[in-house]
Amino acid sequence: MSGNIKLLSDTLAKTRSADRAALIAYLPAGFPTVDGGIEAVKAVLAGGADVVEIGLPHSDPVLDGPVIQTADDIALRGGVKIADVLRTVREAYEATGAPVLVMTYWNPIDRYGIERFTTELAAAGGAGCILPDLPVQESAEWREHADALGLATVFVVAPSSQDERLGTITAAGSGFVYAASLMGVTGTRVSVGEQAQDLVRRTRATTELPVCVGLGVSNAVQAKEVAGFADGVIVGSAFVKLMLDAPDEAAGLAAVRALAAELAEGVRRNN
Incomplete structure (x- = not known):
């Protein structure tokens, strides 16, 4: 079975x-449990998310x-494995038909094996991977396997990225x-700010790919603001915090x- 990059693009x-704008939700696999994590992914998709990232x-x-x-610590102490991540992808995709990506640091894939991981992700119906710490210049082997299996390779750009670098990444x-x-780590913010709008503008000058903004969006007002200039709004910490705080x-x-x-209401720009 090939991956679902076409489903993502469509x-x-x-x-x-x-x-x-598209609403893209992030939730870590194995949190609060593997089964609970799968149900959480189904819940955000049922609520109106268009795409989901599994951490x-x-x-x-x-x-x-x-x-x-x-949340990662809870999942790891619960014994979550890559097989559980792939099961989360499979069950979420089979239950909803939505595009499901994995967001991961490079080290676990490197240890697991690029060919093995891409093959199993495609077999699970995954749409691709977001790889925040894989340098583009070291990504050729990954991209060769991902492209052959119909998996997207999503790279991260930051406000510090110079225009030439943006072109290389995109x-x-x-x-x-x-x-x-x-700049900084994931988490909710009071304001997403003009920095993001400038980054989207500069990124769009280098590519036809959709540009989706993450880090800091936590409510409908912020989602609406970002939806005014981006193709997608990515929300993670706000969902995870609700799960952490729930009784x-x-x-x-x-x-x-x-x-x-x-x-989902917020990303509809005409509201």
Whole structure:
């Protein structure tokens, strides 16, 4: 079975043709449990998310803030494995038909094996991978396997990225470009700010790929702001925090579904 990059591209094209941004949700696999994580992914998609990113928990998540670090720690202490991440992808995709990506640091894939990981991700119905710490100049082997299996390779650009560097990154990527709205780690922010809008403008000058903004969006007002200039709005920590703060799993699932519905309204620019 080949991967679902076409499903991802079609989904993003559909939201663009509807004159709205896509809502992309992030949740780590194995949190609060493997089964609970799968239900959380289904809940955000039922609430209105268009695409979902499944985080592969890592012991040293240098780009993640305290909320996602806490969830990763819970997942790792629960014994989550790459097989559980792939099961989460498979069950989410089979239940919803939505594009499902994995967001992961490079080290776990390097240890697992590029060919093995890409083959199993494609077999699970995955749409691709977001690889925040894989340098483009070291990505040729990954991209060769991903391209052959129909998997997107999503790279991350940051406000510090110079225009020439942006061109190099976007030329190597596929699916969409992940624009980090600010320097720093993941987490909710009071304001997403003009930095993100400038980064989207500069990134779009280098590519036809959709440009989706993450890091800091946590409510419908911010989602609406980002939807005014980006092709997609990526929300992670806000969902994870609801699950962390909930008194039980059922309450957490209801909360993330409700937030997804609120954000889905926010990304509809004409509201």
